[in-house]
Structures are given as structure tokens and as C-alpha cells.
Amino acid sequence: MKRLLELNLTLQNELMTTVRLTTGGVCSCFGLTLDESEDCKLCVTEALLLLTRNGFQTARVVFCEEEGLQVILKGELREGARENSVEEDISCALLEALVENLSIERDGEGVCAVSFRFGS
Numbered sequence: 593m594k595r596l597l598e599l600n601l602t603l604q605n606e607l608m609t610t611v612r613l614t615t616g617g618v619c620s621c622f623g624l625t626l627d628e629s630e631d632c633k634l635c636v637t638e639a640l641l642l643l644t645r646n647g648f649q650t651a652r653v654v655f656c657e658e659e660g661l662q663v664i665l666k667g668e669l670r671e672g673a674r675e676n677s678v679e680e681d682i683s684c685a686l687l688e689a690l691v692e693n694l695s696i697e698r699d700g701e702g703v704c705a706v707s708f709r710f711g712s
Contacts, residue, residue, distance in 0.1 A: 594657040596622075600668070603644045603651055608637060611653065615663075622661045624711045631690045632663065632710045638683040639665040639706035645680050646702035647672035660712030666705040674702045 597618055601607050615636045619629035636653065643651050648667030656662040680703070687694050687706070697705035 593662070596655045596657055596661075598655070599653040601651060601653070603640060603648055608640065611640065612637060615655075618655045619661065619710070622657070622711060624661060628710050632661070635687055635690055635708055636663060636665065638686055639663075639708075642680060642683050642696075642703045642706060643667040645675045645677060645683075646670070646704065647674050648704075658709070660709045662707065662709045664705070664707040667703075670701065670704075 597614070599611065599614065601611065612633045615633045616629055619632050624632065640651060640653075643665065646667065647670045649671045650668040652664075652666045652668055654664040654666075656664065684696065687696070687708070691708040691710070693709045693712075695705075695707045696703055697707075
């Protein structure tokens with residue numbers, strides 16, 4: 593697995609645009625189609641929202657080259673309470689619809705990591 597880029601960030605709404613733009617740049621450099629890039633950006637955003645809803649304050653986003661572009665998102669600092677909401681179900685359903693190789697990792701408190709692959 594070849595790491596292309598790693599981001600450590602505070603999960604704030606103001607940073608979501610920065611992460612989306614960064615994701616788009618990585619997708620472009622990797623040669624993904626426009627549709628794949630848009631889907632990837634949407635998946636990254638939804639995964640970060642899932643981590644936020646599960647009480648995480650910070651997260652790590654890793655872009656790797658492994659049978660395509662693999663994106664790994666892990667919650668780092670959990671300080672808040674888990675929010676039980678229908679939005680979590682919608683985010684999971686959206687992720688499942690957009691990628692075939694989705695992995696959602698859970699611990700005793702909820703979702704703690706999400707990974708998926710594009711362009712394989």
C-alpha cells in the first residue's frame with residue numbers, strides 16, 4: 593500500500609470544503625473520471641459526518657494507492673456523545689450505494705472508521 597496523502601483534522605464544518613477540494617485534487621491526479629471523483633468526494637464528506645455524529649472531534653484521512661484509490665477515514669479523538677439519528681442511517685445507505693467495497697468499522701460506541709476504494 594503506497595500512501596499518497598494523509599490529513600489530520602479537527603471535525604469542523606468549515607474544514608469540510610477543504611477536505612472536499614483536497615479529495616478532488618487527489619482523484620484528479622489519480623486519473624479518476626469526473627463521476628468517480630464526485631462520488632469519492634461525497635463519500636469522504638459522508639464518512640466524516642458519520643464520525644462527527646459518533647462523537648469524534650478529530651479524524652485522520654489517508655489516501656492510498658492499492659488496487660485503485662483507497663480512502664481510509666478514522667476517528668481519532670472521541671469526546672462527544674454519539675447522536676442517534678436517522679441521518680446516520682442515510683449516510684450509511686448512501687455510502688453503500690456508491691461503493692462496492694465499503695468497510696464501516698464499529699466499536700462499542702458506534703462507527704469509528706470507514707474505508708472504500710475507487711478506480712480499481
